[in-house]
Amino acid sequence: MAVADARTGSGDPPKVSLLYNPALRSYVYQAATLILIVWVIWYAWSNAAQNLARANMTTGFGFLNSRAGFDIAQSLIAYSADSTYFRALQVSLVNTLVVAACGIVTATIVGLLIGIGRLSPNWLVSRLCTVYVEIFRNIPPLLVIFFWYLGVLALLPSIRSIFQHVKDNPNAVFFISNRGIYMPAPIFGEGFGYVIAAFGVGVVAAIAYTAWANARQRATGQRPPVLNVNLALVLLLPLVVFALLGRPLSFDYPIPGSFNMRGGMVVAPEFLALYLALSLYTAAFIAEIVRAGIRGVPQGQSEASYALGLRAGLATRLVVLPQALRIIIPPLTSQYLNLIKNSSLAVAVGYADLVAVGGTILNQSGHSVEIIAIWMMVYVTISLVTSLFMNWFNAKMALVER
Amino acid sequence: MTEISFVRDRFLTAEKPPVSESTALGWIHRNLFASWTDGALTLIAIAAIVYFLPPAIDWLFLSAVWSGPDRSVCLTVDQGGLLPSGWSGACWAYVNDRFIQFMFGSYPRDQLWRPLLVVAMFVALLIPMLLPKVPRKGLNAILLLIAFPIVAYVLLLGGYFGLSHVETPLWGGLMVTLILSFVGIAISLPAGILLALGRRSKMPIVRTFAITFIELIRGVPLITVLFMASVLLPLFLQPGNNIDKFLRALIGVSIFASAYMAEVIRGGLQAIPKGQYEAADALGLNYFQKMTFVVLPQAIKLVIPGIVNTFIGMFKDTSLVTIISMYDLLGIVKASFGDSGWITPVTPLTGLIFAGFVFWLFCFGMSRYSAFVERRLDTSHTR
Numbered sequence: 109m110a111v112a113d114a115r116t117g118s119g120d121p122p123k124v125s126l127l128y129n130p131a132l133r134s135y136v137y138q139a140a141t142l143i144l145i146v147w148v149i150w151y152a153w154s155n156a157a158q159n160l161a162r163a164n165m166t167t168g169f170g171f172l173n174s175r176a177g178f179d180i181a182q183s184l185i186a187y188s189a190d191s192t193y194f195r196a197l198q199v200s201l202v203n204t205l206v207v208a209a210c211g212i213v214t215a216t217i218v219g220l221l222i223g224i225g226r227l228s229p230n231w232l233v234s235r236l237c238t239v240y241v242e243i244f245r246n247i248p249p250l251l252v253i254f255f256w257y258l259g260v261l262a263l264l265p266s267i268r269s270i271f272q273h274v275k276d277n278p279n280a281v282f283f284i285s286n287r288g289i290y291m292p293a294p295i296f297g298e299g300f301g302y303v304i305a306a307f308g309v310g311v312v313a314a315i316a317y318t319a320w321a322n323a324r325q326r327a328t329g330q331r332p333p334v335l336n337v338n339l340a341l342v343l344l345l346p347l348v349v350f351a352l353l354g355r356p357l358s359f360d361y362p363i364p365g366s367f368n369m370r371g372g373m374v375v376a377p378e379f380l381a382l383y384l385a386l387s388l389y390t391a392a393f394i395a396e397i398v399r400a401g402i403r404g405v406p407q408g409q410s411e412a413s414y415a416l417g418l419r420a421g422l423a424t425r426l427v428v429l430p431q432a433l434r435i436i437i438p439p440l441t442s443q444y445l446n447l448i449k450n451s452s453l454a455v456a457v458g459y460a461d462l463v464a465v466g467g468t469i470l471n472q473s474g475h476s477v478e479i480i481a482i483w484m485m486v487y488v489t490i491s492l493v494t495s496l497f498m499n500w501f502n503a504k505m506a507l508v509e510r
Numbered sequence: 511m512t513e514i515s516f517v518r519d520r521f522l523t524a525e526k527p528p529v530s531e532s533t534a535l536g537w538i539h540r541n542l543f544a545s546w547t548d549g550a551l552t553l554i555a556i557a558a559i560v561y562f563l564p565p566a567i568d569w570l571f572l573s574a575v576w577s578g579p580d581r582s583v584c585l586t587v588d589q590g591g592l593l594p595s596g597w598s599g600a601c602w603a604y605v606n607d608r609f610i611q612f613m614f615g616s617y618p619r620d621q622l623w624r625p626l627l628v629v630a631m632f633v634a635l636l637i638p639m640l641l642p643k644v645p646r647k648g649l650n651a652i653l654l655l656i657a658f659p660i661v662a663y664v665l666l667l668g669g670y671f672g673l674s675h676v677e678t679p680l681w682g683g684l685m686v687t688l689i690l691s692f693v694g695i696a697i698s699l700p701a702g703i704l705l706a707l708g709r710r711s712k713m714p715i716v717r718t719f720a721i722t723f724i725e726l727i728r729g730v731p732l733i734t735v736l737f738m739a740s741v742l743l744p745l746f747l748q749p750g751n752n753i754d755k756f757l758r759a760l761i762g763v764s765i766f767a768s769a770y771m772a773e774v775i776r777g778g779l780q781a782i783p784k785g786q787y788e789a790a791d792a793l794g795l796n797y798f799q800k801m802t803f804v805v806l807p808q809a810i811k812l813v814i815p816g817i818v819n820t821f822i823g824m825f826k827d828t829s830l831v832t833i834i835s836m837y838d839l840l841g842i843v844k845a846s847f848g849d850s851g852w853i854t855p856v857t858p859l860t861g862l863i864f865a866g867f868v869f870w871l872f873c874f875g876m877s878r879y880s881a882f883v884e885r886r887l888d889t890s891h892t893r
Contacts, residue, residue, distance in 0.1 A: 138715040145719060152746035159745050230548050231541035232555045246873035247866050248826040250833075251840055255866065258847065259859035452731035456833055463733055476741040480734060488729035 156477065163474070171473050172197070178468055180460045182376055193469050200465035201486060207382055207461065208448045208490075214387035215447060216440075219394025226399050237395065244392035249450050252389050257381035257457045262286055264377075271364045281361050283369065286377065290362040293373035297356030306349040307342070314338040378459035382451065390447045394440065401436035402428065433505050441498035445491050452487075462486060570863070573599030577606060584854045591854075600860045604852045611846070612864070615682015615837055621674065625685050628662045632692075640879060642886060655696050678756035682837035684868065686756075690763050690828040690838065695821050697764040702771025703810075707801065709776055720772070727769035732827050736762040740834045759831045767824050774816040778809030811887065818880035822873050829869070840865050 126132060160167060172194040179189050183199045184206065225237035244252070264286040265273070274280060283290040318334055325331045350357070362369045405428050413423035454461035462483065470479045529536050543549040575583050575593075584601035585591020605612070614625055635654045638644040666689075669675040681689075708720030727735065739762030744753055782805055790800040810817075832841035843861040846852065 134713050138713045141713075141716050141719060155747055155749060156742075156745045158749045162749060228551070229541070229544060230551050230555075233551050236555055236558075242874065243870065246822075246826075246870045246877065248829040248840065248869055250829045251862060251866050251869065254840070254844060254858075255862050258844075259862050262858070263855065449731035452733045453830070453833075455733065463731070463737075467737070470737075470741070476745065480738050480742060483734045483737075484726065484730050487731060487734065488726065491729040 165474055167475075167477065169478055171475050171478070174473075176469070178472070180465065182379060182460055193473070196465050196469065197462070197482065200460050200462045203459065204448075204451055204454070204461040205490075207379060207386070207454065207459065208451045210383050211386035211390065211447050211451065212444055214383070215390035215394055215443075218387060218391035220398055222391060222395035223398025224402070226395060227402055241392045241395050244389055245396070247389075249385055249389045250453050250456055252385040253381050253453055253457055256384050257377065261377040261381055267368060270369065274364050281359075283362065285369075287368065287374075288377050289375040289380070290369050291373050291375075292359035292361050295358045295360055297358060299353045299356045302353060303346050303350045303356075307346040310341040310343075310345040313345075314341045317341065376459070378454070378457045381457050382454050382459050385453075386447055386450055389450070390443055393443050393446075397436055397439045397443065398432075400439075401432040404435040405431045430505070434502075437498060437502045437505060441495060441502075444498070445494055448490055448494065449487065569598065570600050573597065575599065575601050575603045578603035579607075581852045581854050581857075584852075584856060589854070598856060600863065601852075601854060601856050602860065604846075604854075604857055604860060605864045607852070608846055608849075611683060612839065612842055613683045614685050615842055616680045617682070617685070618674070618676060618680070621668075621676060624665045624668070624673070624676075628665050631658060631661065655699075659693070659696060678754055681756065682842045684839045686831075686836065687825070687828050687838040687840075690760060690831065691821065691825045693760050694763040694767040694824050694828070698767035698771040698820075698824075699817075701764070701768035702775050703806065705768060705772035706775040706779055709772065710779055724769045724772050727766060728773070732762075732766050732830050733833055735766045736830060736834050738762065739765070755836065759834065759836055763824065763828060763831075766827070767820065770820050770823070771817070774813050774820055775809065777816060778811075778813035779805065781812050782809050814887065815880045815884045818876055818883070822876045822880075825872060825876070826869065839868060 173192050175189075176191055176193050176196045177189050178196075180187055180196065180199055182203060184202050185199055187195055187199045222237045222240055225233050226241065228234045228237075264284055267285050267287055270283050270285045270290075273283065281292050314337075317337055321332045321334050360373075362374070364370070409431060410423050410428055413427040414420075418426065451461060452463040455464040455467055458464060466479045466483055470476050526532070542552045578584070581601075581604070582591045583603050584593070586593045586595045586597045588595045610619070610622070614622060617625060635650065635658055639647070639650050639654055644650075664670050665673070666681070667676060667678070705720050705724055708716045709724060711717050711720070736759065739758045740755065743758050743761065744751060747753060786804055786808065787800065790804040795803065828838055829840040831838050832844060835841075837845060843865045847858050847861060
């Protein structure tokens with residue numbers, strides 16, 4: 109009875125002091141946080157306004173339309189010193205994306221090879237891969253960039269010795285010097301667009317053919333030859349079109365100028381140093397992720413697939429790898445993001461990436477708040493897009509459970 | 511009666527183990543030449559080692575110059591030095607000559623006992639902290655994270671107790687790298703805990719703030735955060751302020767580290783079973799008691815390896831202050847390449863290899879420690 113009495117009681121909730129009311133407390137804490145944040149922002153803003161007024165500075169993004177006045181060594185889109193700051197930022201964004209994309213591809217391939225190598229039954233190979241990982245994981249990426257830039261690429265032959273080399277071998281078209289790697293630049297003649305179109309058609313046809321082959325295998329149990337047909341579609345078709353059109357492609361060869369090589373295509377040492385450092389540094393981390401992913405698939409899975417009669421290669425491709433990928437993709441995403449963010453180290457060697465060009469504009473125009481806001485916006489956007497893509501890929505790969 | 515039973519009256523002599531199991535030849539067969547592809551890989555690896563290792567050893571040690579007063583000992587005859595033409599090797603004489611500068615920057619040479627004393631105190635406090643068997647971890651942590659920074663601050667900067675004032679622009683080298691990463695970790699731990707709790711809070715304003723802060727900082731490179739600290743901070747403070755450059759870098763590094771630390775700690779908080787939270791509620795503990803006495807001790811213990819990894823990352827990342835022209839280990843090594851006393855073609859490579867080795871030593875040590883803690887904390891059943 110006493111229990112029932114206590115439960116039904118008088119019907120009122122027990123009297124609690126307002127001080128201990130969780131809902132009220134929550135409001136008070138949040139209000140305090142809000143006031144603190146607003147106060148910090150207001151304090152910073154009013155000081156910034158005063159400081160800017162003292163320095164006779166205006167705020168706003170209008171300055172982006174004024175003339176930049178500096179040159180950018182590597183620009184993949186049209187740019188000159190007369191272009192606007194906005195154009196300079198576009199050029200630098202393209203440069204950032206180019207080095208990040210090249211780095212991601214190379215780091216993934218190297219990391220995959222090293223990661224698999226660490227699991228190899230071959231004692232020597234696995235030790236060498238371990239040494240690689242332990243060296244690169246424990247050194248700052250900036251130091252690796254300097255190592256390539258100042259320690260290795262700066263020691264390559266000087267441009268003068270290249271001139272001598274050209275005199276001795278007039279037919280040489282490919283030069284490695286401390287000012288970069290010179291190679292012939294392709295000049296696309298009339299009608300080259302058809303070759304590209306043929307390549308596109310080939311890729312689409314290959315995808316369609318693979319889908320048909322898969323459907324046929326499911327229906328009849330026999331697999332039509334896929335690899336050879338696809339290779340023919342993707343490579344042979346554009347080549348045939350290329351030959352039929354009378355080979356509309358010529359090359360612009362680098363030749364010695366007065367101070368430097370002229371013509372051709374040059375890969376600058378700044379790009380090379382950054383690209384090599386980013387790829388090799390990130391590859392060490394990717395190798396660890398790949399190793400953990402493959403070891404995360406139970407031994408029984410590969411044993412079961414051997415028992416079902418699959419060969420080692422097929423077992424890896426159809427059974428082990430899809431399961432390992434589920435473990436690999438999430439940490440791989442964060443490594444890709446790290447690589448993109450580390451590409452900002454370009455500023456240390458003068459590769460014209462977003463931070464380097466932004467820094468130049470910041471020094472020239474003094475619009476520090478705007479430039480840093482642009483940096484944050486662009487990097488956060490790149491990070492978000494990359495994570496969205498990788499999340500989509502992850503969802504595609506994830507275990508579909510009942 | 512014929513004897514049909516057979517009774518063994520002595521043991522057969524034991525067979526030798528098969529060749530493939532016992533001898534070096536067998537080991538080589540199993541581990542290096544198990545199949546044709548394996549053998550090919552081994553040969554490629556041996557070729558690579560033979561191609562790269564002897565020249566590397568020769569460059570680093572045999573041909574290297576170990577001592578000398580100036581750059582002439584590391585230059586060939588054609589370059590105006592003493593060595594035969596065609597020579598190339600490490601110039602350790604240069605590292606030898608600049609060693610104190612690489613460690614302490616331009617810290618006054620007659621005051622070097624101060625940073626050395628700080629290092630001694632740090633080691634004396636850190637080692638018992640790292641050894642799991644040594645008792646009184648709480649006291650140790652308070653000494654290391656609260657008392658030590660104050661003493662170190664007074665000792666290094668001076669200005670009190672008759673110590674001469676040493677301005678931060680004179681600081682440099684490994685000392686700066688260590689200070690930046692230590693302060694970064696000491697601030698990011700509590701700040702990271704607060705941010706992680708904020709992110710898991712049920713209060714929308716607090717949660718939104720924590721998420722925005724963490725994701726914004728984690729989404730951008732450290733360089734932009736450092737630029738922000740070095741360019742925007744003076745702008746956002748009282749007009750006419752003259753905030754120390756070193757302090758700005760410290761703030762930048764701490765902000766950056768806090769966001770990463772928050773995510774590590776959030777991982778630990780998520781791994782604590784719900785029952786622990788509920789049990790603490792049932793005992794009548796309020797939020798702060800629940801967190802300090804029940805949840806956080808377990809959560810932090812779980813993520814010690816993650817914390818150490820964040821620390822390794824930060825230790826490497828402090829080298830980025832080079833870009834905002836501060837002289838940490840990498841910065842001072844790089845600055846010394848332009849030093850007219852030691853300009854030679856091999857100086858940059860030698861200096862970078864030295865700096866890389868120092869960084870590697872610290873990071874490798876930390877990662878080994880992290881692996882050791884991970885094994886100790888690992889309670890899973892392994893066969």
